[in-house]
Amino acid sequence: MEKILLPDIKDFHLIDVYESNGGYSAAKKAFTQTSDEIIDQVKKSGLRGRGGAAFLAGLKWSFMPKTTDKPKYLCVNGDESEPGSFKDRQIFEFNPHQMIEGTIITCYAIGAKTAYVYIRGEYHKWIKLLQKAIDDAYTKGYLGEKMKETFGTDFTCDIYIHKGAGAYICGEESSLMNSIEGKRGYPRVKPPFPAQNGLWGCPTTINNVETIANVPKIIEKGWEWFSKIGHPKHPGTLLFGVSGHVNKPGVYELPSGTLLTEIIYSHAGGVPKDKKILCVIPGGTSMPPLRGDQLEGVKMDAESLKEVGSAIGTGGVIVMDEDTDLVKVLARIAHFYHHESCGQCTPCREGTGWLEKILKRILAGKGSTSDLDLLIIVANQIEGNTICALGEAAAWPVKFMVDRFRDYFEQRVSKELSLPVANKVHSMRHTAFPLADVKN
């Protein structure tokens, strides 16, 4: 199978090697067409966002207003903070120019003269690597004023890196925009949507790094070619990041719709010591987990995963063998979302803390059967009641793991234990956490 995003070509990250393999020819081709034609091709290709929501990229672009006095912006989302997701850094390291070329084409299609690549602050190394690639692209005349000469067009655009500083929520598109604006990374209420009211109140499109990196190949080889790869409703290859209990963890580029079992057993080398699989999270920790006995025949694309009650997310596959302590895993996941909740919406700010505390109680062997119901009640109170999707991201793993592994969790709690006070909110507020302890 041909790899679209991470081809096996030595030194492909270098601009000369990229050029000698046809690099930047897609941009040249794009400038011979109108922006509407580009959007139309990406729409027809069926390219869907790779950042989690799997929204149609071409459709998103078409929301950008055609006539406006305001400048337009593109944000390329490389915040990549979802636990289990580590694919964008592969693109920064091994194929940065395809992403840059995709950014140029996208800017042209939506009429943006400035693109910001948002990269998480911890990725010091990858920020340097991408900056080097951007500098090289400027030197070669693929960006900035020199574009006019190189591409024979009136259009110019600039790419800047905006470095984050350690906040998972900044991967959420409206939070990302606030972060670029130099504010706390609070998500914004939608509507208005970014295409109407984005960066500094101007029309803005936000796409994931992997989504953007696909664009040059669609322009080069045509939308028909792309639409025939993998699952017809979610075409293309996906970068599956496999981690946890597998022999060969890593990123594997495979057509969408590849069997989950094939990814785990053929590509990632199976489970160490041939242990059984207890649980798999198919798309990063916010996605509903699957039981080990549920994996047969599961295909890895947005549509197929929906059918089995999960979602593709960022394609981060986390495998857990039969000896894994699922309570510990879930408590760790709950801790993460509690830590990363921005604190704007009460259900998420308070609810994520509740989930963590209840799970830690169960982990300490002090949980009661009613705690399992309480977890689901709290999760349901968060879901759908928040400004952004971090609410769902926190609620789903808890809700679905407790539900799908009810037998497992019931063995870890006691039927006899009951909490001393009926009103548990009241009891936690006034006795369990005296004010003196609340330092943070």
Next chain:
Amino acid sequence: MSFKFTQENLDKIEQEVKKYPVRKPAVMAALYLGQEQNGFISNEVIKEVANVLEMSAEEVLGVVTFYTMYHQKQMGKYHIQVCTNVSCMLRGGYEIWDQVKDKYGIDHLGVTDDQKFSLEEVECMGSCGTAPMIAVNEDFYENLSKEKVEEILASLGSAN
């Protein structure tokens, strides 16, 4: 203690400002520079950043407290970050966390008395496929075992 940016850093901030239509977005880069020059983000650093970027100190403080990579106290010369999120945890992240904690006798966001080492339990760093991992300042160390961690820590010297 008053704080003023060096001319070199002021120039760097102006370079950052050029990326954006207004001055404010450069606050994140300016805070990194302030942290680097001063060792941590003091109230004086906040005032200086606010002054340079024509913001209120409160706005700058709001940014500082939102992001975990800005430190309001002096961290160690070697800031050791250990990921214990799920993918690392499944491959021994917590064993490494305990190992580093025990070695220096400090906990999350603790600093050794000689200010040489500090420790942070971090959330997923994107090294899931090469787990477990630690980071020392800006450098990632991946595919670790307890022995490898011991080697890395030994290369940093010992706490006085």
